[in-house]
Amino acid sequence: MSVMNVRRHYISTAALAAVTALGLGTLTACSSDSAAAGNTDKFDVVASFYPMAFLAEQIGGEHVSVTSLTEPGQEPHDLEISAKQTAQLEESDAALYLKGLQPTVDEAIGQSPVETKIDAATLTSLEEHGTEVGGHEEEHSEEEHAEEGHAEEEHGHEHEHEGGKDPHIWLDPVKYAEVAEGVGKAFEKADPDHAADYKKNTAALVGKLNDLDEKFKTGLADKKTDVFITTHAAFGYLAERYGLTEEAISGLDPETEPSGARVKELQAMAKADGVTTVFYETLVSDKTAKTLAGDTGLKTDVLDPIEGITDASRGDDYFQVMEANLKALQTALGTK
Numbered sequence: 001m002s003v004m005n006v007r008r009h010y011i012s013t014a015a016l017a018a019v020t021a022l023g024l025g026t027l028t029a030c031s032s033d034s035a036a037a038g039n040t041d042k043f044d045v046v047a048s049f050y051p052m053a054f055l056a057e058q059i060g061g062e063h064v065s066v067t068s069l070t071e072p073g074q075e076p077h078d079l080e081i082s083a084k085q086t087a088q089l090e091e092s093d094a095a096l097y098l099k100g101l102q103p104t105v106d107e108a109i110g111q112s113p114v115e116t117k118i119d120a121a122t123l124t125s126l127e128e129h130g131t132e133v134g135g136h137e138e139e140h141s142e143e144e145h146a147e148e149g150h151a152e153e154e155h156g157h158e159h160e161h162e163g164g165k166d167p168h169i170w171l172d173p174v175k176y177a178e179v180a181e182g183v184g185k186a187f188e189k190a191d192p193d194h195a196a197d198y199k200k201n202t203a204a205l206v207g208k209l210n211d212l213d214e215k216f217k218t219g220l221a222d223k224k225t226d227v228f229i230t231t232h233a234a235f236g237y238l239a240e241r242y243g244l245t246e247e248a249i250s251g252l253d254p255e256t257e258p259s260g261a262r263v264k265e266l267q268a269m270a271k272a273d274g275v276t277t278v279f280y281e282t283l284v285s286d287k288t289a290k291t292l293a294g295d296t297g298l299k300t301d302v303l304d305p306i307e308g309i310t311d312a313s314r315g316d317d318y319f320q321v322m323e324a325n326l327k328a329l330q331t332a333l334g335t336k
Contacts, residue, residue, distance in 0.1 A: 040065040043191045046089050048097035048105045049076040050308045051170035052120060054318050056096050058205045059184050063194040067092075069105060073310045075283050077101065081108045089114060094190055096120065096183060101167040116190040123182030124175045126165035129236035171305060172237035173216065173322070177209040212322055216242055219326050224334030225274040229266060229298075231289050232281050234305035244333075249278075249288055267296045277332035279303035282312045301328050 042065040047053035049070035056066045069085055070076045081089075081104045089095060094116035095109045109117055169175040184202030188195035220242045228239075233248035247269060249262065269275065277299045280289035286300065293300045304313060304321050314324035329335075 043094065043187070043194070044092045045094045045096055046092045046114075048095075048102055048109075049079075051176075051306060051318065052096045052098060055120075055176075055180055055183050055205075059180065059187055059198055059201045061197060061201050063191065063197060064187075070102075070308060072308050073283065074308060076307050080104050086112070094118060094186070098167055098169070100165065116186060118183055118186045120169070120179045120183070121165075121167065124169055124178040126167065126169065127237070127240075129166035129233070166236050168234045168305065169237055170318075171235055171322075172241045173209045173213040174241060175237060177206045177213075180205050180209065208319065212319060213241075215323070216326055219330055220244070220333065220335060222336045223330075225276075226333070227269065227273040227275050228277065228279060228303070228329065228332055229270070229275060229292070230279045230281075230303055231284065231286075232305055234281075234307075235303065244329075247275075249292060263292060263295050266292060270296055270298060274334070275332075276334070277301050277328075279328070279332070281305055282310060283307060299332075301332060303328055 043060060043063050045056045045060065045064050045066050047056050047066055047068050049068060050072075053066050053068040056064060060066065067088070069081065069089075070079050079102050086108050089108060089112050092114050095112065095114045096118045097105050097109055098120045099106050100121060169179065180202055184198050184205075187198040191198070216238075226243060227245045227247060228235075229247045229249065231249050233246065235246045238244070239246040247266065249266070275298065278289045278293040278296075279301055280286040281304055282302060289300050292298070302314065303325055306313075306318055306321050306325075309315075309317065309321070313321055315321040
């Protein structure tokens with residue numbers, strides 16, 4: 001296993017709730033077919049959130065009706081399943097989810113009689129991105145390590161998959177392609193009448209993901225710095241795939257600014273490594289990023305974890321937003 005270039009600072013459930021504070025709603029159809037899953041003559045798929053819904057749509061094509069449990073603009077980590085969603089899940093032909101990311105979804109699908117249950121976490125290898133590792137570990141003092149250990153005990157590991165594994169696999173095109181292949185095979189088995197089309201659509205999607213991987217490899221090959229700062233520790237797999245180091249700010253609560261010690265640490269790191277930008281995302285407040293950037297003389301920009309597509313997204317689908325992420329990284333890292 002390669003060295004995992006990621007740093008992760010944990011946040012409390014209360015902090016997440018304060019940031020997201022988004023209301024729940026009914027199911028929203030992700031495909032052009034507006035019918036709710038479970039009530040059509042197609043292969044009805046309930047997906048847990050956007051990255052899973054996108055796979056189902058791309059692979060299923062005209063043969064599927066896809067519904068997402070997470071509405072556009074809703075932060076998926078703290079989703080609570082409604083009674084209506086539970087009922088519609090039970091009427092569906094398949095459920096596609098990423099176990100460990102959304103606990104209430106895991107519970108609902110686990111208890112559901114839906115015949116085909118596809119857990120994306122079983123279709124590729126997950127890794128632990130929960131410890132302080134990467135290119136700058138030697139810079140930390142024993143006191144800082146002790147403080148970070150205490151912070152992890154205090155805040156818990158809400159962003160981790162079961163067993164401490166990072167669930168953000170869709171942000172690595174290679175791992176996402178592995179998941180796509182597994183989903184395609186599951187669709188072929190569950191709906192054999194359309195197996196040939198599922199196989200063809202899966203091959204096309206995997207080809208596009210391979211092309212995206214090449215764009216990232218080429219686009220990030222020659223850069224001034226390998227380090228980038230984010231508010232959300234979601235980019236560990238992407239960082240590892242392309243030889244980068246992610247530095248995540250501790251805390252996402254828009255009312256809580258970074259601690260003086262953390263700002264000082266990031267100031268020193270930014271100066272040493274030529275960091276220019278603090279990244280934030282579209283589904284949470286940018287206050288923390290802008291506070292840190294103001295204190296350190298850095299720029300701010302969006303690096304989207306693609307947990308949902310909204311009007312604020314830099315693109316209409318996964319591929320467009322990933323290419324926007326690549327451009328943002330190229331600017332921040334000083335590519336040539």
